[in-house]
């Protein structure tokens with residue numbers, strides 16, 4: 580049975596069989612892989628704490644010939660990102676980015692730019708500021724790296740140059756609509772202001788560590804809705820974390836209004 584070692588981050592983990600955990604690991608050398616960790620839910624297991632999201636570790640794996648599920652044989656934790664777990668907004672932002680990465684990446688295919696983006700994002704979310712903008716930037720960067728980057732210069736429907744103050748978005752055509760096409764109702768699912776279109780370009784091009792400050796609430800809402808609608812149309816199901824975040828924000832809003 581061939582053995583291999585790789586650096587990786589646990590991006591999803593769930594219970595499997597009687598005492599096992601099934602891990603989705605985004606690795607430096609092989610991209611996204613699925614790994615079975617045997618017996619780690621037993622009380623005496625020393626590995627359990629090292630296998631939670633979003634631990635970064637060196638993983639030692641066995642690979643069965645012809646199988647697509649690796650077997651964990653050893654793990655050496657490198658970073659547990661403890662700063663993320665103590666604060667709800669940092670934690671939820673990280674969970675959201677991990678969910679997007681899991682949904683938008685393919686298995687067993689090294690993707691070094693996604694690996695770098697993952698480590699940069701976790702670091703910024705753990706210690707940095709402008710968490711919502713980091714999430715918006717992660718959305719635009721991962722869409723681009725996965726081959727779904729938005730065309731921001733011309734209308735996806737008629738090809739005219741995008742100039743003006745308001746636009747639409749068509750998830751099925753995967754692009755921004757000019758004002759004319761948007762008004763004609765050719766598939767537009769939301770309206771975007773001109774500054775949101777500029778923000779898409781800037782978020783995509785600038786490194787996450789340079790963001791510094793949050794977008795305005797309207798821009799954040801527009802870009803957040805655009806990414807969610809777009810990604811959900813690509814993966815053909817609902818993302819889980821945005822719903823959790825919306826429900827928690829609604830609950831906090833209700834509590835604040837009762838004060």
Ligand SMILES: [Zn+2]
Nearest residue numbers: 734737757760
């Ligand atoms: Zn158009």
